[in-house]
Amino acid sequence: MRRITTAVGVVLLLLSAVAPAAGFAGAMGTAGAADAASAQELDCEFPVTATDASGHEVTVDSEPERVVTLNPSAAQTMWEIGAREKVVGVSQFAGFLEGSDSREVVTSGNPSTVNTEQVISLDPDLVLAPNTIDNETATQLRNAGVTVYRFDRAASIEDIYEKTRVVGGLSGACEGADATVSEMRDRVETVEAAVEGQDRPSVYFAMGGGYTAGPDTFVGQVVERAGGDNIAADADTSNPYPQLSAEFVVEQDPEYVVVPVQPERMGNDSESYVPEDSAVRNTTAWEEGNVVVVDTNHISQPAPRVVEPMTQLAQAFHPDAYADANATTTTPGTTDAATTTATTDAGTTAAPTTADAGDSGTTVPGFGVGAAVVAVLGAVLFARR
Known part of the structure; x- marks a missing residue:
């Protein structure tokens, strides 16, 4: 039970971070809105000033050489934009990133707490903090002369x-951030084009204990853009990550169930990740074997690798349409990037009933975060959101 409770808190923390505070792109000399900003290349000129999610005006005087990331999605982003060599400190949940074991771990516990003295001892030029890091911690670091940028919930x-562009602009990796966002957009557009006009199966994203991702979350968008209808959209709740009753799940009768699982737990039949007492076993998804296992590192973190499970789900929900779309858009002698990544990268699979995806190490048996989520949800949401 202790293991399950810990995992629940971790996933909720991951899901609650991170998006940039509004206005950063404008400070970089580009448009403030996400769509407008993405249409222009970043210009890494220092000093740069931006207002973060806590309303703090953050100024980075020169290109950072030493960066500390306090959550795994910020670390993942630094890795993806080609700035991993600048990272000197990471959270305890960034171990899935290649080479992260050579960085100092500066957080511990659940909910995750920051060892401020350790962060300060690393002499960072910049600290990237999720919204789950409280203002008191950020203030302690700032009082010690550390530059901290806090993100909002994605x-x-x-x-x-x-957020990817913000991290690139603050860290001096603008070219890498631009390229990463461009690749992400290409992948998303490929998926959306493939599933356009297709019948949309009903989908339940099973976090454990009945908890799921609502439509107004980035996880919910992954499901929708992959061509599925999120059953949480019909739930009467304003909570972005609501708890659905067993009766509601059975009544909605999802055609697919998506289960996030840790990488070290992968390799079993996908249905083995559904608890014996789960309401899912009374749905069409279970009867037809439509249990899709995805990488928690990718699905639960608002970072560039989120396009991996999106591609995987599109292939699971609409295998023929996805294959046809890529067959018509791939020229001889080339390989579609989305298909290549989805089938060769660790942690992904195109088959809806296989379990060879990877994970963040933040979920537990069952639905990835375990049945004890009820015990910690209130504390996490109250203290951290």
Whole structure:
């Protein structure tokens, strides 16, 4: 039970971060809105000033050489934009990133707490903090002369685009950030084109204990843009990550169930990740074997790799349409980037009933975060959101 409770808190923390505060793109000399900003290349000129999610005006005087990331999505973003060599400190949940074991771990516990003295000892030029890091911690670091940028909760794929550009602009990796966002957009557009006009199966994203991702979350958008109808859209709740009753799940009768699983737990039949007492076993998804296992590192973190499960789900929900779309858009002698990544990268699979995806190490048996989510949800949401 202790293991399950810990995992629940981790996933909720991951899901709650991160999107940039509005206005950063304008400070970089580009448009402020995510769509407008993404249409222009970033210009890494220092000093740069931006207002973060806590309303703090953050100024980075010169290109950072030492960066500390306090959550795994910020670290993942630094890796993806080609700035990993600048990272000197990471959270305890960034171990899935290649080479992260050579960085100092500066957080511990659940909810995750920051060892401020350790962060300060690393002498960082910049600290990237999620919204789950409280203002008191950020203030302690700032009082010690550390530059801290706090992100807001990511609620959409566009938020992830913009957050990637913010990280690139602050860290001096503008070219890498632009290229990464461009690749992400290409992948998303490929998926959307493939599923356009297709019948949309009903989908339940099963976090554990009945909890799921609502439509106004980046996870919900992954499901929708992959061509599925999120059953949480019909739930009477304003919570972005609501708890659905077993009766509601059975009544909605989802045609697909998506289960995030840790990488070290992968390799079993996908249906083995559904608990014996789960309401899912009374749905069409279970009867037809439509249990899709995805990488928690990718699906639960608002960072560039979120396009991996989106591609995987599109292939699971609409295999023929996805294959046809890519067959018509791939020229002889080339390979479609989305298909190549989805079938060769660790942690992804095109088959809806296989379990060879990877994960963040933040979920537990069952639905990835475990049945004890009820015990910690209130504390996490109250203290961290």
